[in-house]
Amino acid sequence: MLSPSERKKxxxxxxxxxxxxxxxxxxxxxxxxxxxxxxxxxxCEEYADFFVDNAKKPxxxxxxxxxDLYDKIHDNKSASFYLDMLAExxxxxxxxxxxxxxxxxxxxxxxxxxxAEDFRTENINFMQNYSQKRPLQQQADMFIALALxxxxxxxYNQAFKLMKFGYRPQGKNDTKLLEIMITGVYxxxxxxxxxxxxxxxxxxxxxxxxxxxxxxxxxRDYYEKCIQEAAQGII
Numbered sequence: 001m002l003s004p005s006e007r008k009k010x011x012x013x014x015x016x017x018x019x020x021x022x023x024x025x026x027x028x029x030x031x032x033x034x035x036x037x038x039x040x041x042x043x044c045e046e047y048a049d050f051f052v053d054n055a056k057k058p059x060x061x062x063x064x065x066x067x068d069l070y071d072k073i074h075d076n077k078s079a080s081f082y083l084d085m086l087a088e089x090x091x092x093x094x095x096x097x098x099x100x101x102x103x104x105x106x107x108x109x110x111x112x113x114x115x116a117e118d119f120r121t122e123n124i125n126f127m128q129n130y131s132q133k134r135p136l137q138q139q140a141d142m143f144i145a146l147a148l149x150x151x152x153x154x155x156y157n158q159a160f161k162l163m164k165f166g167y168r169p170q171g172k173n174d175t176k177l178l179e180i181m182i183t184g185v186y187x188x189x190x191x192x193x194x195x196x197x198x199x200x201x202x203x204x205x206x207x208x209x210x211x212x213x214x215x216x217x218x219x220r221d222y223y224e225k226c227i228q229e230a231a232q233g234i235i
């Protein structure tokens with residue numbers, strides 16, 4: 001979830017409006033829920049209630065972030081419901097890039113592999129070209145989404161190839177590296193490679209044990225749970 005300072009940075013023009021102060025105050029309240037509890041149904045519902053469901057004109061970035069929050073608690077149907085709001089809306093830049101990522105993840109996890117593949121075909125040129133301008137972590141998000149699409153279609157070899165895109169750890173406490181490794185665990189679980197799965201779980205758990213600090217008190221338990229769930233074919 002974007003921090004309040006990150007949200008202000010990407011909404012500079014919007015910050016000049018009189019209503020922005022009240023909006024940011026509410027965002028900070030919801031962010032405190034996230035900082036204390038992590039990814040929860042309560043967080044999703046609070047965010048949806050103020051920024052999407054009861055907003056006159058919900059911002060595209062809020063709909064996309066809400067879909068991502070629902071994705072984190074494995075509520076793919078709710079994520080799909082909100083992403084549908086943007087189906088006919090013209091998006092550009094980061095909004096379109098992350099809309100594409102959320103669509104690929106959601107369709108894949110719902111088992112709609114053909115829809116996911118069609119969506120990828122339609123948007124892959126934009127995603128690949130745009131990702132070249134983005135930080136390595138955002139490129140990683142794209143490759144994870146593409147790998148999940150291939151996994152849903154049972155193209156496991158292609159999914160594994162996508163995950164070997166050359167990510168380099170960004171410091172010793174790199175949670176994006178953990179997400180990549182957890183995705184690898186999930187792919188192995190789905191492919192039925194029990195020997196590879198056992199080794200991947202151990203290496204990912206070992207990586208987690210090397211972390212000396214996390215941003216939130218709940219983070220270590222959260223990632224431990226993610227590893228366990230991925231090993232069961234849940235992500």
